[in-house]
Amino acid sequence: MARPKRTYRCRSCGASPTTWAGQCPACSEWATVEEVTGAEARVAALAGAGGAGGATVQALVDVGTGAVFPAPTGVDEIDRVLGGGLTPGSVSLLGGEPGVGKSTLTLQLAVSVAAQGASVLLVAGEEAPAQVAARAARLGPLPPTLAVLDDTSVPAVVAALEAVRPQVAIVDSIQMVRADEVDGPPGSVSQLKASTEALISAAKQLAVSIILVGHLTKDGSLAGPRVIEHLVDTVLTFEGDRAGQLRYLRAVKHRFGPTTEVGLFEMTGGGLAAVADPAGRFLADRQAGLAGSVVVPVLEGRRPILVEVQALAVEVPNPPGRVAVQGVDSRRLAMLSAVMVRRMGIPVNRQDVFVSCAGGAAAKEPGADLGVVLALASSMLNRPLPPDLVVCGEVGLGGELRAVPQLDLRLQEAYRLGFRSAVVPSSAGRGPTGMAVSRVATVADAVATIRFGSTPV
Numbered sequence: 182m183a184r185p186k187r188t189y190r191c192r193s194c195g196a197s198p199t200t201w202a203g204q205c206p207a208c209s210e211w212a213t214v215e216e217v218t219g220a221e222a223r224v225a226a227l228a229g230a231g232g233a234g235g236a237t238v239q240a241l242v243d244v245g246t247g248a249v250f251p252a253p254t255g256v257d258e259i260d261r262v263l264g265g266g267l268t269p270g271s272v273s274l275l276g277g278e279p280g281v282g283k284s285t286l287t288l289q290l291a292v293s294v295a296a297q298g299a300s301v302l303l304v305a306g307e308e309a310p311a312q313v314a315a316r317a318a319r320l321g322p323l324p325p326t327l328a329v330l331d332d333t334s335v336p337a338v339v340a341a342l343e344a345v346r347p348q349v350a351i352v353d354s355i356q357m358v359r360a361d362e363v364d365g366p367p368g369s370v371s372q373l374k375a376s377t378e379a380l381i382s383a384a385k386q387l388a389v390s391i392i393l394v395g396h397l398t399k400d401g402s403l404a405g406p407r408v409i410e411h412l413v414d415t416v417l418t419f420e421g422d423r424a425g426q427l428r429y430l431r432a433v434k435h436r437f438g439p440t441t442e443v444g445l446f447e448m449t450g451g452g453l454a455a456v457a458d459p460a461g462r463f464l465a466d467r468q469a470g471l472a473g474s475v476v477v478p479v480l481e482g483r484r485p486i487l488v489e490v491q492a493l494a495v496e497v498p499n500p501p502g503r504v505a506v507q508g509v510d511s512r513r514l515a516m517l518s519a520v521m522v523r524r525m526g527i528p529v530n531r532q533d534v535f536v537s538c539a540g541g542a543a544a545k546e547p548g549a550d551l552g553v554v555l556a557l558a559s560s561m562l563n564r565p566l567p568p569d570l571v572v573c574g575e576v577g578l579g580g581e582l583r584a585v586p587q588l589d590l591r592l593q594e595a596y597r598l599g600f601r602s603a604v605v606p607s608s609a610g611r612g613p614t615g616m617a618v619s620r621v622a623t624v625a626d627a628v629a630t631i632r633f634g635s636t637p638v
């Protein structure tokens with residue numbers, strides 16, 4: 182290993198001779214050359230490597246981590262997604278389609294933080310203060326530390342942040358904010374960038390956590406807020422079927438924590454509520470004994486959720502048939518259909534194929550592969566799978582079954598909800614006591630292992 186390079190400097194003229202010398206080679210003074218150590222030496226070494234040049238360069242080990250810890254918002258599902266809460270001085274973008282519930286969610290967060298005694302500033306761009314107050318009042322008693330600003334110009338917002346010094350500020354929405362020195366209407370790319378940059382610098386200076394609400398549309402044509410995603414610390418998306426009640430909160434970018442967790446909410450008459458038993462949420466209306474139906478424990482973040490995958494295959498006179506999916510990945514289905522044709526001899530390509538997840542759920546991860554294959558096989562045989570069965574496993578192109586993450590956890594949740602048998606890849610563990618777990622190597626083995634019910638009349 183190379184010895185660390187020593188660095189020397191002349192106390193008199195500041196020169197950096199490469200070796201120690203009794204007389205400085207630059208200014209000829211005697212006994213002024215000395216070794217530099219620590220942070221100074223590291224910077225000098227960087228300069229020697231052509232780096233520093235007088236700029237504020239520091240060796241990374243000398244930079245403090247400035248560790249700041251997230252402050253819980255008190256809305257548990259939000260804190261779960263953020264890895265604890267909102268980091269002081271951070272700026273987050275909350276994106277979602279109009280009407281999905283962004284204002285409701287941020288208002289609930291605001292009321293919750295203010296109820297802890299912290300000061301919160303709402304910047305109302307979309308609704309009048311009286312409307313905001315009326316909405317907030319529906320969510321619970323109004324804490325006195327919850328304030329609203331009825332002005333969306335950047336200087337006014339920054340002045341209010343300086344005056345109030347809130348712990349959290351919510352800007353609803355960033356598309357309504359105006360940076361005076363920039364041309365273009367609010368919501369234009371230049372306006373979005375300029376106002377976001379100004380708010381980011383205010384957030385850092387005042388250690389305020391700012392949440393920017395941004396409207397996204399499904400087709401992406403008006404996807405304005407995307408242009409600020411790289412500027413902010415955290416990008417949250419709020420999704421769900423507007424007609425249905427379920428909402429998913431995800432972090433797609435997060436400088437202060439993981440992006441693996443999912444927050445699950447239900448839109449109720451009294452605002453958004455955490456889903457009480459997410460694992461069993463989608464099984465409420467399930468009818469056991471239907472051909473083409475199978476239950477798969479999928480992972481949403483780190484939580485297992487049991488999803489009913491349904492398939493319907495109808496033979497067509499002129500193949501190939503149509504394919505329609507909901508809640509599963511259509512490219513994945515194409516691959517699985519090819520595997521069924523080639524590895525199992527099941528002619529799904531000669532059918533109209535419909536695959537969907539009941540209740541608006543989604544099963545887009547590879548762990549749902551086996552479920553899709555078995556639901557299709559069950560539909561084509563017109564024979565139901567056992568009602569207490571769950572299946573889970575990724576399917577490879579050779580028809581082989583592959584391991585999936587957190588299988589034990591998934592099977593435990595399935596057991597808790599009354600499922601007593603499982604078909605999983607051969608590499609899996611034994612599963613919960615009391616559950617009959619069949620470990621199989623291929624999809625063909627899976628079909629051979631399962632005792633299908635009799636054909637319904």
Ligand code: TYD
Nearest residue numbers: 279280281282283284285448449450451452
């Ligand atoms: P909103 O938060 O205004 O959506 P966004 O800010 O994303 O545009 O809320 C959207 C819908 O939610 C609205 O159509 C009414 C409904 N809603 C409820 O069902 N219950 C409630 O308690 C609230 C506040 C809203």
Ligand code: MG
Nearest residue numbers: 283284285307
């Ligand atoms: Mg809104």
